[in-house]
Amino acid sequence: MELREVVRRRRMVRRFDPGRPVPESVVRDLVALAVRAPSAGFSQGWDFVALLAPEDRERFWGAAAGSGPPDAWLRGVSAAPALLVCLSNPGAYLDRYAEPDKGWSDRSLEHWPVPYWDTDTAMAAMLVLLGAQDAGLGALFFGVPAGRHGAVLEALRVPDDRHVVGVVALGHEAERVVGSAATRPRRTVEDVLHLGRFGVS
Template structure:
């Protein structure tokens, strides 16, 4: 599939067929593509935890449970046969930028008005989503409730310094579910592209 086609066809899938597995080698290949994403200073401060066994996925969903009543979204997404936790490691960036060619030896997070550890990990997740589209898989990027991050880290042995940027669910789409893109229009190019200064149309 050509890149343009993958971008135009990619969509978030919210209902998965639990009976169609995702091969481990496919997940390895997708993460192999993801780590080709750019990272500031080539810091590569990302890690990915693949949950392919049912017990591991059950542990994730139990840890991520915020106590709210079950929803159709949860039922559809929790059926995904593969989850990939996308983690960022701020320390990798602080260490990298303290090296002689960068020289920020104070390792201050104040030098980072944008947390590039999260930005770069999100770009890697986008590559993973496009790779899934190219591989003929359905995929969804979603977040973990803020109050459940520690529980998810504990459930999967994730070091405390690592941040959970999001999770990619992978599998075969079981049925199309209307999402926000069905009820909200896509902003036009004339609304989002500015030339020279904000508000100036090209």
């Protein structure tokens, strides 16, 4: 599929068919795309935890969703046969930019008004979403609730120096759900492109 067509067709899927697994080889191919994402200083401060076995996904959902009856969103997304937890590693950037060719002699967070470790990991996740579309899969990028990050890191035995940026659910769509894209108009190029200064299109 041509890149422009992949981009135009890509959308978030919220209902998955649990009976159609995603092979590990496909997940590996998608992560191979992810590591082609740009990263500041070529720091590559990302990791991906693939949850393909039912017990691994159950452990994730137990930590991410907590107790209580699942709502419609959770019922649909938790049926996804593959989850890819996208993690950022701030230390990789702090170390890289303290090297002689970068000019900073310390690892201060004050040098980073934008946390590029999270930005770069999100760009890697976008490549996974595009790759999933190209592979004929449905995908959804979603966040872990603020109060559940620690529980997810512990459940997956992730080192505490990593951050959860988000999770990509992968699988085959079970049914189409009307989401925000169907009820809110997409902003046009004229709405978002400002030439020379803000407010000029």
